Amino acid sequence: MPDDRSAAATAAASPPTVDADRLAMLSALERKALWLSHWMIHNANHLRPKHDGLKVGGHQASCASMVTLMTALYFHLLRPEDRVAVKPHASPVFHAIQYLLGHQSVDKMKDFRSLGGAQSYPSRTKDTDDVDISTGSVGLGAAQTVFASIVQDYLDGKGWKRDWPDGRMIALVGDAELDEGNIYEALLEGWKNHLRNCWWIIDYNRQSLDAVVREGLYARFDGVFRAFGWEVVTVKYGHRLQEAFAQPGGDRLREWIDACPNQLYSALTFQGGAAWRKRLLDELGDQGPLQAFIESHSDDDLQALMTNLGGHDLPALLEAFETAPTDRPVVFICYTVKGYGTPLAGHKDNHGGIMTPEQMAAFRQAHRIRDGEEWAPFEGLETPAAELKTFLKDVPFNAKGRRRLSAPRVSVPERLTWRPAETMSTQAGFGTLMDELGRSKDDYATRILTTSPDVASNTGLTGWINRTGLFSRLPQEDTFKAEKVPSMQKWQLSPEGRHVELGIAEMNLFLMLSAAGLSHDLFGERLLPVGTLYDPFVMRGLDALNYACYQDARFILAGTPSGVTLAPEGGAHQSVGTPLIGMAQDGLAAFEPAWVDELEAILAWSLDYIQRDGSDPAPEHDWLRDEKGGSVYLRLSTRGIEQPSRTLDKPLRDQIVAGGYWLREPTPATSVVLAYQGAVAPNVLEAASRMTTTPGGVGILSVTSADRLDAGWRAAQRTRRREGEGRARPSHVERLMARVPRDALLVTIIDGHPATLSWLGGVRGHRVQALGVEHFGQSGSIADLHHAYGLDADAIVAAVAEGGRGEGFRQV
Template identity: 60%
Template sequence: MTALAPNHLKTIEQRLLWLSHWMIHNANHIRPKVDGIKVGGHQASSASMVSIMTALYFSALRPEDRVAVKPHASPIFHAMQYLMGNQTREKMENFRGFHGVQSYPSRTKDIDDVDFSTGSVGLGVAVTSFASLVQDYITAKAWGEDVTLGRMVALVGDAELDEGNIYEALQEGWKNDLRNTWWIIDYNRQSLDGVVREGLFKRIEQIFDAFGWDVVKVKYGALQRAAFEEPGGDKLRDWIDNCPNQLYSALTFMGGAVWRQRLMDALGDQGDVTALIEARSDDELADLMENLGGNCVQTMAETFAAIDHDRPVCFLAYTIKGWGTPIAGHKDNHGGLMNKSQMAEWQKHMGVAEGEEWEKFATVADPDALQAALDRVPFFAKGRRRYEDATLTVPQIELSSDREISTQMAFGKILDDLSKGDSDLAERIVTMSPDVTGTTNLGPWVNRRKLFARKEQADTFINEKIPSTAKWEFTPTGQHIELGIAEMNLFLLLGAAGLSHSLFGKRVIPIGTVYDPFVARGLDALNYACYQDARFMIVGTPSGVTLAPEGGAHQSIGTPLIGMSQDGLASFEPAFADELAVIMQWAFDYLQRDGEGDPDERTWLRDETGGSVYLRLTTNPIEQPGKRVDEDFRQGAIDGAYWLRKPGPNCDVVIAYQGAVAPEAIKAAGMIAEGRRDVGVLAVTSADRLNAGWTAAQRARARGNAEAESHIESLLADLPRDCKMVTVIDGHPATLSWLGSVVGHQTVPLGVEHFGQTGTIADLYQHFGIDARSIVEKVQGLTPGRQMLHRVAG
């Protein structure tokens, strides 16, 4: 298959420009309004990208390439897919409406072939570099040698380069010998609030160059380059090069006559350049001055075709924001829209007859020839590029211990046990961590499975015979990717690796570890990864004020609430090693599921859809309960809770706990039980799953299914109505406070609401009122007249 002829590229460019802008206009000015607010759609930001995207998709790309489209260019993307038959008119007419094409490209919500979701600016840019790293990781393995290398491409708004996560990704790319990555910058020099600062891109070019990127400046279109060859053309080029951004934008908006006046004022007494200007009509002069490189489809196609290496490339494509439309260049055009009269005039200019606004080939002289050309476009030749890979069998994971052990240590031991085996699952696990590999218990795994690099790198300490517990040997077969201290990079890499089965047809099982409080530092990227339906396991450890000596800076409080609120992420906080083993065995299967999502009527959770998993673990070794084999325990640990101590028929107190405070809850129950034999202890492993199931069951009942009952409702159903409940967690008390609402039990939620401080665990548990004695005191407050503390004192 060959590249399209320039005339076809120009025709496609104009069709995409019209269809994208008509879609936005229809949503804002024609479709009935019900909310009374602007629908929006970023016409100007789309227009500046249309030539770039036409040249990229219809000339440069191949099916193995992957693209992250800048958020505000989504109308161009949808118009392109509509032209190719991959998007429906119904959804185009419902742009930004319910079940219409999305505001920003979405892998999960759009029907067209979106490679990477975008929307939170900067993240779609950075994820392409990590997708390239994942591609290198896969093709370095024996099981990935048949993958065809593709380019990972980001279409970047120039204002997106204000985002710090982009520069974090640049540094990580340099460390990992990044290749096969293109970032194409739409340099229209206008952002939401103004015009990009003069001289900024000289600095940005230097940054890209310092990190080993090939920087390709695409400043002049074919018309301009031809004019520069005319007598006086060098003077015109010098004027363009020295014209400030704001002035160039303002002159573009004002049009050809003003261009002529300003150029004649500046250059008109210099002979040959005067003739160059006067040889063109006002419209021709405007076309010339607005023919920047990024607005010239021919120039962009030639520029892309000239790249003959796999080094990362930054294309700095000069464009006019709103190019080709009446609002081109105006400083307010970012969120501005053509009004009805402007659109009517522009429709005449574009040659689109009334009633043919949605016609794909309106204005096309030879539709059959254009369709034949579209049928030859290599990128679209294989159809929808969503791949699959076989589900990996999960080996039996058993971990029970009578000794004291922390969940963090248990996690490391489970991975170490897997590393000793030869299962397909172990072969596909890839771990990663932002410079906390050793302190999050990945060390044993890394020692056995090594670190990944495309080229062998020996461990100097080993070569020099210096004793060390860590063996930092880099090899193409390695299964750990070590990152710098940047949690955004961690979650972006998890997101890219978690899409490997779909992007590259090879499944990997990504596991990332991070200090639990710093989940919040990468939260935007975590949400972004989940929004794409990436599949990964994130282990936040150490967590809570149980990390006592580290103080408030390293003690997490709100992360359980993050785990509950984050869509696409099943959150767990096991207290014991055997719980963790059960949960991880289930999780490795859950990460690979892709079912229809019908609710399980036992829990009302939609587990068949699968998703990612978050484990909140701790460093505090606690005494283990011994070997447990009963099914209520195993299934309860997965579903979110089980009775560690079943309540008796006359139970008037239940202690519900999650995570590291298990010993305190158990001890408190023992103290209370001296006066109350029927006290219950509810072991919560996932407030997230309990709450999700409860909410879903309530919805089902509201819709007429009277039999719907969630797991937590089943557990609490037999409790007397006057039973009291105390909940306790090493985190925010709201995590479990809702349990009293399930059946209607009076509840006292205990937890941590304020920044921690240094001290011993006992000091901090007492300070925050989550130790055994404080729990007993709260129970006493719930039951006037019962003097339990007197009975247990001493």
């Protein structure tokens, strides 16, 4: 059983803080949440028609261990401003509670884990009930609350008048979730940022998917959280056990429980009262009053007593919650039984277990549920329905209904100010653009929050930081400045600062962007988050990036430097697959401009795009979901290239944002088209200049976003399949490629995986030679590496010659 060998931090016995009538109401709702969550899962697995024969699942045991905790929170403690990340496997309990509060429908619950129904794990974007923070990839929802709390403090530091008060950011965490490494990265970041108003409530049932957890784990959790400055509150025993300990001989019973191994405690829980009696009498018999106390209980009473842990005792939980501080983070280690109140309780295999129809029949009888009334909100309860309805109407958490906030969009200019140079990299151009934004006093510019995992100075943000300062809830002076030591960086921290500097943990970067990118929804204030990192390390935080997009968080991400073009830093810092990630990631529009004027057009558009929240009509002019909005990924380079002398008019800016334009237009006689993306542009121009004898000349297609071109093309194709040929206008890439003769050769070039652009040949059936990088890079100069990996002008000319041998091709 529990492996806490000390009395410290254990909730002491004291009178309940809630009056008896309210406690009776909460107990009734606790019982109903248990029934509804388990019936929802039973219906999905045993009653609803299944056509594929697969188990639907639903984690009844993981739900049962959370019911009391969630009852205490949602029906008593929480206020509308509090935000909660619910343990993924407790999703059915959450849906049941939302149903009782009037935010979930019976039909959605009947369709749990079915298309259009309540989701398997709480989802902001897929569920219709009041989900604050999506969960599912374990550990991320808990960590998100840390960054949500930091964002709340960030807003407080700006002095903006907010109608929505500060709330607690609360995570309901399974103890096995604490195996996730990102948890501890987030704890460290919270410590650095003087975290407060954050609660983690751990469902300490001592079981994971495959097994019972190791002995001594409680002490490790306690030590870790204290080391990071958290208040640790252990809710170990319920009031029945606390009263038993106060009886003559009760200290021996407590010592026995404290020393009982987790596996034995779980096994005895599953076996029931008779097993408890035999074990206790064998090991504690002849103890006089204690033996008499044990024998005075029936088997059922003894089972109830020995499983009366703090996480299943409403008075113990309410005491702990109501007396906890809010000026620092608090973790509640709540002892529970996995499967509590069900036949699955305690068995080590119960994680994916589901009650059999026979077990559910007995469960139904115990809950006094009549046939046909399984979904009735107050069926089987002794408390009158009218009283429960009145109670639910007055629940503090529900006082304002669904708590999705909004903030007005801030106006963004069509063009951004920047200082051009003859030769420039897109990374340097990004820095220049951000520096100019730091000068601006316009509302949209003041809403920009930047963040980076300890690489701000290497990713173009130095100028921005020097102008806007770093954020910290507690001010801290720049010691180098105070000591008059010259430095390029002004490292002053204050509540007014607008850059949140993180440690080297990309998971934290994406969780910070996720929290800031939901500020309008969670806190009613618009932020325009911009994050930077080394491009290859997008993959180190990919789970959290996917999670942020799944939540529909809105932000701009700059991955820089990128590709083998990074040159001397070698393969560990050179990215190959990130362009494909940009294409594949839902909710993320990916760009890779070659020129800084393209970047300016994209960034200006992006600052507006991340604010959009309209419908999803996929307008026919490009078939993109631009009315819906989303996040943006900019893949940038450190390669300085000569900048074009031109002024972008609106049609060209629109094409850049749509994904591409003709840098050199093809003619009906064109035999070769070079299509490139990003920093290889000079190589392409050099190759084209060397192909002066090419029949019909060479067309050059500048791709600024393979992602956007591909997305528009596929959307148009889907419409044609659905509505028939001729019913849809061509997409942007189809209009571009329509100008290329059918027998022309298409050569694609990118400093990234060649599949990023090779699909262009499929738009109208052109033959393709796809150049790119498929293997890890190495150190070297740009010229040497581009030659070694087949990206230079020689390789492009050779690809044209190779492709020119095909049938029907006009020889170069």
